Amino acid sequence: MKNIYLVLGLSLSGKASSFFLLNQCKTKQVIAIEDNFNEDDEIRLLKKQNVRIFNSIDFIENFSNFKKIEKVIISPGFNPDSEIVKIIKKNKIEIISEIELGARFxxxxxxxxxxxxxxxxxxxxxxxxxxxxxxxxxxxxxxxxxxxxxxxxxxxxxxxxxxxxxxxxxxxxxxxxxxxxxxxxxxxxxxxxx
Structure with a gap:
């Protein structure tokens, strides 16, 4: 069963997507990928709400079941040519923007x-x-x-x-x-x- 939403990048857009998935969409599991982040109040709040945060390499090495990922929300600043994006595309998982997430909702x-x-x-x-x-x-x-x-x-x-x-x-x-x-x-x- 697909039940994971993956957020790529924790800039303003990525944080907003994560909170939106948790609070409006009532998503059960959100995982965020960020390679260069400073832990701020919003990141701490996301962690408190059970958002798991990984860097790309750790996620690729430790996450084995891409079939459980429902959708991927990509932040504007996240590298679209990164290894993780290539893996997501190879697994035919839909990648959408934060704007698309809100519009669909x-x-x-x-x-x-x-x-x-x-x-x-x-x-x-x-x-x-x-x-x-x-x-x-x-x-x-x-x-x-x-x-x-x-x-x-x-x-x-x-x-x-x-x-x-x-x-x-x-x-x-x-x-x-x-x-x-x-x-x-x-x-x-x-x-x-x-």
Whole structure:
């Protein structure tokens, strides 16, 4: 039975994915891979919630049953050409982004009688100016009384915002028509399909 979610990288996005899996998706087992981390309060909290954290080499050497992995959530800064990613691909395990994780959750879980999730998502990508454009669109929409929030690679992971704002209250989620403006790297887009 597949029951493990593997998070590659414990940057802002990876930590947010781990907390989201535990608290919103009620995932039973989360394993995180991080080769260069400093233990901070969030890492300690993840460990307290039974997230097992390994470096890539230890995980590859000691984890034998890749068939138990349901999905892999990869952080934008994690090396897509690393040995662990090659093994995951060889085992045909789906790799998604933190953005995809949040979008799938919303699509699957925020359906109400005669009503579907109505928030819109605008994705911003490109070589230069992503943050500026994300903030500009957020500002223009809010100035015109259209609720909007800039998220993604501008220091607020999508799943963190969902957990701490939209999903705190199902009634709030039901009535929310907020627009999410997501700054996305090309790497995130590659692993985002929804």
């Amino acid at each position: 919303l699509k699957r879980n925020l359906k109400f009688p005669n009503k579907k999730f109505k928030n819109k998502i605008i994705g911003i990508t490109g070589t230069n100016g992503k943050t500026t454009l994300t903030k500009l669109i957020e500002h223009i929409l809010n100035e015109n009384n259209i609720k909007a929030k800039g998220l993604g690679n501008i220091k607020i992971p999508f799943t963190s915002y969902l957990t701490n704002n939209l999903l705190k209250n199902k009634q709030h989620a039901k009535n929310s028509d907020e627009i999410f403006i997501l700054e996305l790297s090309s790497f995130q887009l590659e692993k985002t399909k929804t």
